[in-house]
Amino acid sequence: MPVTGSCHCGAVRVEVPGAPEWVASCNCSICTKLGTLMAYYPDDGGVKIRGETAPYIWGDRMIATRHCPVCACITHWESTGESYGKVGVNARLLDGFAMAKGEDGRAAYLFDGAPLEVRVLDNAGN
Numbered sequence: 001m002p003v004t005g006s007c008h009c010g011a012v013r014v015e016v017p018g019a020p021e022w023v024a025s026c027n028c029s030i031c032t033k034l035g036t037l038m039a040y041y042p043d044d045g046g047v048k049i050r051g052e053t054a055p056y057i058w059g060d061r062m063i064a065t066r067h068c069p070v071c072a073c074i075t076h077w078e079s080t081g082e083s084y085g086k087v088g089v090n091a092r093l094l095d096g097f098a099m100a101k102g103e104d105g106r107a108a109y110l111f112d113g114a115p116l117e118v119r120v121l122d123n124a125g126n
């Protein structure tokens with residue numbers, strides 16, 4: 001079932017084909033600073049981003065990290081050239097995403113109230 005969401009100000013609306021099964025916390029230079037939790041979906045038109053977004057492109061210029069120009073929320077990333085077969089959407093923007101305090105006091109990520117698996121993508125050095 002499609003899941004919707006938006007940036008903080010609502011100027012950008014996001015729709016993905018389903019709830020994320022896991023999200024990626026990536027340790028590349030930009031993701032470390034942004035703190036995004038990316039959910040991946042096939043690049044087949046199932047992900048719909050409505051509203052103006054602005055790109056940030058750096059390094060080898062392979063991908064564009066896009067954000068709302070009004071409230072600055074990162075919405076998604078996409079290839080600057082040929083498709084990689086997948087797109088990454090910032091799961092923090094999706095309805096159903098929540099952050100809670102776990103029993104050990106650490107951050108716990110939830111989706112629709114259930115624990116959301118966070119996988120580290122080891123891209124250090126990029």
Ligand SMILES: [Zn+2]
Pocket residue numbers: 007008009010011012068069070071072073
């Ligand atoms: Zn916004």
